Amino acid sequence: MMKPAPTFLTTRQAAQLLQLSPHTLEKMRVTGNGPTFTVMGRLVRYKLDDLLAWADAGARRSTSDPGPDHDKAA
Numbered sequence: 669m670m671k672p673a674p675t676f677l678t679t680r681q682a683a684q685l686l687q688l689s690p691h692t693l694e695k696m697r698v699t700g701n702g703p704t705f706t707v708m709g710r711l712v713r714y715k716l717d718d719l720l721a722w723a724d725a726g727a728r729r730s731t732s733d734p735g736p737d738h739d740k741a742a
Contacts, residue, residue: 676706676713685719 682703683690696702697712703722706713 675716677716677719679712679714682714682719685716686723 677685679690679693683693686693686703693702693714697705703714704718706715
């Protein structure tokens with residue numbers, strides 16, 4: 669059985685899904701702290717699964733919760 673093709677979103681669509689501005693996603697691409705993206709020629713696209721995984725990775729229980737990447741930063 670074939671795996672379904674990934675759903676690709678434009679920067680505007682991805683920003684709308686994440687409730688961010690497109691400019692914020694553009695800045696995150698430069699700094700490297702945003703969701704994974706794909707470049708297709710001159711076009712930037714985001715896989716829906718990557719966006720959802722990135723959003724889930726940011727989940728915290730409190731403002732003092734360092735998150736799962738805390739040990740990696742040290």
